[in-house]
Amino acid sequence: MTSTDAETTIRQLQKQNRILAKQLKRSEADRAKLEDFNRDKESILKRIICELQESQSVLEKKGQDLEQTLHELTLTQSKLVEAEKMAALGALVAGVAHEINTPIGTSITLASTLGDETKDLVKAMAQGSLKRSRFQNYLKVAQNCAALLFINLDRAGQLVQSFKQVAVDQSSLEQRTFLVKPYLMEIITSLSPHFKNTYHQIDLVGDDTITLNSYPGAIAQIVTNLVTNSLTHAYGDGDHGHITLEVCAKEHYILLRYKDDGGGISEQNLSKIFEPFFTTARNRGGTGLGLHIIYNLVTQNLQGQISVSSQPDQGTQFDIKLPVHLKKN
Numbered sequence: 154m155t156s157t158d159a160e161t162t163i164r165q166l167q168k169q170n171r172i173l174a175k176q177l178k179r180s181e182a183d184r185a186k187l188e189d190f191n192r193d194k195e196s197i198l199k200r201i202i203c204e205l206q207e208s209q210s211v212l213e214k215k216g217q218d219l220e221q222t223l224h225e226l227t228l229t230q231s232k233l234v235e236a237e238k239m240a241a242l243g244a245l246v247a248g249v250a251h252e253i254n255t256p257i258g259t260s261i262t263l264a265s266t267l268g269d270e271t272k273d274l275v276k277a278m279a280q281g282s283l284k285r286s287r288f289q290n291y292l293k294v295a296q297n298c299a300a301l302l303f304i305n306l307d308r309a310g311q312l313v314q315s316f317k318q319v320a321v322d323q324s325s326l327e328q329r330t331f332l333v334k335p336y337l338m339e340i341i342t343s344l345s346p347h348f349k350n351t352y353h354q355i356d357l358v359g360d361d362t363i364t365l366n367s368y369p370g371a372i373a374q375i376v377t378n379l380v381t382n383s384l385t386h387a388y389g390d391g392d393h394g395h396i397t398l399e400v401c402a403k404e405h406y407i408l409l410r411y412k413d414d415g416g417g418i419s420e421q422n423l424s425k426i427f428e429p430f431f432t433t434a435r436n437r438g439g440t441g442l443g444l445h446i447i448y449n450l451v452t453q454n455l456q457g458q459i460s461v462s463s464q465p466d467q468g469t470q471f472d473i474k475l476p477v478h479l480k481k482n
Contacts, residue, residue, distance in 0.1 A: 260302050263302050270294050331364070332364055333372075353394035354394070374450055376411070383469075426461065456479055457473060459471060
């Protein structure tokens with residue numbers, strides 16, 4: 154190799170070294186940038202993780218608060234539903250008590266009249282002034298008083314018997330076997346005070362021999378709430394309403410069909426009527442729990458189904474299907 158070739162080779166090597174040095178420098182700069190980026194990324198990740206942990210703690214706290222709130226709302230709703238049931242039972246008690254006052258008051262008046270007539274008769278006998286016409290008049294009064302006493306006391310007895318069975322069933326909700334239609338008649342009798350000062354009438358149709366082993370108290374609450382709902386929402390003052398309650402036996406279930414000919418329910422409200430606290434009569438004291446209670450009683454206690462159909466000014470119909478045999482829980 155000549156000196157010229159050696160110099161050329163050296164220059165080439167020097168050039169390559171300069172290139173490699175520049176590349177190494179750039180690599181070092183890139184490595185430094187990468188390290189800075191990684192440090193920034195790690196810092197960002199740590200900050201994100203901290204923020205996520207803080208957010209998770211906040212969400213867990215909110216979740217606990219929401220769970221507690223939901224629990225309190227559930228308890229409050231349960232208490233309100235129970236209060237609504239007791240209010241309905243209280244209204245039943247007040248109505249029956251008021252209704253019993255009439256035959257009892259009449260009976261007291263008749264007994265007082267009969268007592269006064271008897272005193273006069275005894276006095277006349279003691280004085281020896283008793284005449285045949287006076288005695289015959291006394292017998293006529295006594296006979297009339299006895300007949301009216303029997304009618305009024307029998308009416309009071311019927312009310313007490315109906316109320317006693319319905320009230321006991323509503324408060325205990327015990328399962329037993331019973332004749333459906335006669336029991337529904339007892340419920341209607343206990344509700345008669347609600348119709349006393351109205352033009353409404355309620356008819357019961359169906360087979361007297363249909364028997365059901367279920368919770369009669371739940372059925373009493375359902376019918377009571379349905380009637381109350383109709384009187385509150387379906388009719389106005391002075392309306393002549395007609396309510397029909399029908400019971401019939403199917404293959405595997407019993408159908409209770411409740412129908413009124415009142416104002417009906419609008420389409421936008423029909424899908425909401427079983428929701429708790431939904432009411433269109435809040436200004437008249439409505440709580441929005443009556444139909445919600447009915448829905449729960451039918452679907453849970455009685456293991457049945459309930460459906461509703463209605464149109465404005467065409468009345469409302471509730472179909473309640475109850476299984477002949479309840480499933481054991």
